[in-house]
Amino acid sequence: MKLRALTAVVAALTVTLVGCSGKATGGKGDGQDEAGIKTGPGVTSSTISLGVLTDMTGVYASLGKSVTQAQQLWAEQINAKGGICDRKIELTVRDHGYDPQKAIAGYTELEPKVLGFAQFIGSPFVAAVEQRIDGKDKGLVLPQAWSANLVGSPYIRVIGATYDVETINLIDHLLKEKRIAQGDRIGHVYFEGDYGENALAGSKYAAKEAGLTIVEQKIKPTDNDMTAQVAALKQAGVKAVVVSAGPRQAASLVGVAAATGFAVPVVGNNSAYAPQLLKTQAGPALLKDYYIASSTLPIGDPGDGPSLLAKEYASKHPNDVLDNGVVAGWTAASVFGEALDKACDEKDLTREGIGRALLTIKGYGTEFGVTHDFSDPGAPSTRESVIMKPDATAPGGLKVISPASVSPAAKAYTLK
Numbered sequence: 001m002k003l004r005a006l007t008a009v010v011a012a013l014t015v016t017l018v019g020c021s022g023k024a025t026g027g028k029g030d031g032q033d034e035a036g037i038k039t040g041p042g043v044t045s046s047t048i049s050l051g052v053l054t055d056m057t058g059v060y061a062s063l064g065k066s067v068t069q070a071q072q073l074w075a076e077q078i079n080a081k082g083g084i085c086d087r088k089i090e091l092t093v094r095d096h097g098y099d100p101q102k103a104i105a106g107y108t109e110l111e112p113k114v115l116g117f118a119q120f121i122g123s124p125f126v127a128a129v130e131q132r133i134d135g136k137d138k139g140l141v142l143p144q145a146w147s148a149n150l151v152g153s154p155y156i157r158v159i160g161a162t163y164d165v166e167t168i169n170l171i172d173h174l175l176k177e178k179r180i181a182q183g184d185r186i187g188h189v190y191f192e193g194d195y196g197e198n199a200l201a202g203s204k205y206a207a208k209e210a211g212l213t214i215v216e217q218k219i220k221p222t223d224n225d226m227t228a229q230v231a232a233l234k235q236a237g238v239k240a241v242v243v244s245a246g247p248r249q250a251a252s253l254v255g256v257a258a259a260t261g262f263a264v265p266v267v268g269n270n271s272a273y274a275p276q277l278l279k280t281q282a283g284p285a286l287l288k289d290y291y292i293a294s295s296t297l298p299i300g301d302p303g304d305g306p307s308l309l310a311k312e313y314a315s316k317h318p319n320d321v322l323d324n325g326v327v328a329g330w331t332a333a334s335v336f337g338e339a340l341d342k343a344c345d346e347k348d349l350t351r352e353g354i355g356r357a358l359l360t361i362k363g364y365g366t367e368f369g370v371t372h373d374f375s376d377p378g379a380p381s382t383r384e385s386v387i388m389k390p391d392a393t394a395p396g397g398l399k400v401i402s403p404a405s406v407s408p409a410a411k412a413y414t415l416k
Contacts, residue, residue, distance in 0.1 A: 040350035042115030051114040058098030063325035070329030085344035116140035123147035123194035160295030164202030169385035171206040172407035182211035187233035190244040199244035247274035255282030275397025297369035300395035305367030
């Protein structure tokens with residue numbers, strides 16, 4: 001996969017840092033233990049260290065907190081059972097606040113010290129260090145990012161449908177529900193950079209297949225007031241809107257649209273919602289005609305997987321809001337854990353051994369509504385999306401309105 005052009009600041013940082021991984025040789029844990037298990041960076045005789053690069057103070061603060069706490073809960077439960085391969089799991093957390101300099105600096109700091117990363121929020125930031133990961137570092141990264149530009153790396157593995165595929169499934173849902181029809185215009189409000197532009201590729205493809213027209217509105221992560229974008233889309237006569245941004249932008253978009261009498265359905269990618277929004281002025285509008293896609297059941301689903309996780313998480317964090325970040329964080333950590341288990345069986349806890357182990361995982365995650373296949377680095381783990389709607393009565397603030405499926409257009413789509 002060729003990387004799409006990133007923002008100037010991230011590109012500049014990439015050029016600066018690409019040749020200076022700082023990876024230790026002969027450092028922490030390198031070698032082989034008494035049981036004949038190969039070890040490398042981040043692995044000692046008693047611990048396995050994983051990195052967590054999150055956002056607890058920026059655009060995705062609410063989701064970053066729940067993703068991280070879910071992964072810490074996973075590690076605590078694994079360690080209570082004796083760990084993996086007779087080693088305790090250690091998570092080292094860094095908050096980058098969705099700032100490119102902090103994100104890349106955090107990666108540079110942690111990379112020599114950890115086996116891999118159970119979390120890395122931000123498609124542009126992951127893409128900025130992809131050359132380092134694939135070239136010298138070779139540590140497994142399971143990002144909280146779903147850009148198709150990350151697919152194809154043997155070490156950066158996307159869990160779930162990519163943004164473009166997810167957007168195609170969202171537009172297909174609107175078509176099936178007869179909310180839009182051939183000849184209509186639909187708006188797309190999207191973040192500049194990797195995330196938004198990949199989602200836009202999906203909406204353009206879906207529009208071409210269905211005879212629709214896309215009206216674009218590009219925004220920055222620092223843009224929180226969507227008044228101008230709503231006015232432009234209203235004037236353009238769009239019949240629906242796709243939002244590929246953060247929860248704050250989605251709330252502003254839906255709230256302003258409702259306040260100005262712009263009554264159209266709005267659909268968002270998986271990171272464009274947080275249940276805390278239901279307590280804002282935009283809450284009633286979100287409950288009325290807003291929809292989210294994800295490659296997992298919501299945390300409030302009555303199924304065995306979500307209900308057990310919700311109970312365990314609420315017991316650990318009784319004062320925190322449940323959201324889908326809990327499922328996403330838990331999923332990524334447990335995928336890494338399954339790869340560690342398999343690598344232990346092969347007596348190879350090196351970075352290369354973990355990468356090979358992940359390729360053997362083909363039926364993961366059925367308890368959360370979608371089955372993931374990690375055997376092909378050139379593909380996302382699934383193309384299926386669950387369509388959900390905000391619901392104030394459901395734990396986590398979402399309910400399923402359409403179970404996991406992949407639209408014909410998304411199935412035929414070739415990732416760019």
